[in-house]
Amino acid sequence: MIQIIVPLAAIKAFSKDVDYAFPLPLIDVKGKVLIQYVLENLGSLNEEKQFIFIINESDSNKYHIDNTLRQLVDNSTFIYLKEKTKGSVCSVLMAVDEIVPDLECIIVNSDQFIDFDYDNVVKKFRDDDVDGGVITFNSLHPRWSYVRVENEYVVETAEKNPISNNAIAGFYYFKKSQFFIDAAFKTILNDVNYQNKYYTSSVYNQMILDGKKVKNFPITTDRYHSFYSPEKIKDFEIFLKT
Secondary structure, three states, rough: OEEEEOOOOOOOOOOOOOOOOHHHOOOOOOOHHHHHHHHHHHOHHHHOEEEEEEEEEHHHHHHHHHHHHHHOOEEEEEEEEEOOOOOHHHHHOOOHHOOOOOOOEEEOOOEEEEEHHHHHHHHHHHHHHOEEEEEEEOOOOOEEEEEEEEEEEEEEEEOOOOOOEEEEEEEEEEHHHHHHHHHHHHHHOOOOEEEOEHHHHHHHHHHHHHOOEEEEEEEOOHEEEOOOHHHHHHHHHHHOOO
């Protein structure tokens, strides 16, 4: 079994002008909500999966987002956040009691679609016997997090700083969940943050300091679809028509 953790608590709608503006994962695109595309894509992992969703309690009360997610995946656990956290690392750690330390773990963004078979990605990380791995695409825009690679291994990550042209596509693999947990607590203890928030990419720096092996899995830019703006969602609609 592999655990898949999907933080949704920080994902908001674009417009405040609509009376019933849904959170981004519930925006309808060609008859499906966006999170449905994300989860169906994760279905390419051909093995038993347990999903852990981290959502705002207010989104559950107002939009019933948890019930939507229950219809999309069978084996799921929900962590309800009453308040904002200081970033994705803190949000994921709120699920620490549900995370099985010795299981493989994937943390994946909910506001993206990666046009790739995840089975091939995970198989590559397993075959290379790495402790952690990320999917990357070519970019230099400072909105992303980045990895620097030497001799095929990730040696450094940076948040919102193009230290290379390998931008992280919001897919984070850990050979054991415990690797994430240990490195995440150290990251917070050492106060490694960007603008007072703790990002998942920073956890790999701590893993590397601890002697863990991390690799990236590069994909072409056209395979990565982010939903960070209405224009990007329109681009995704065009992609679905092709």
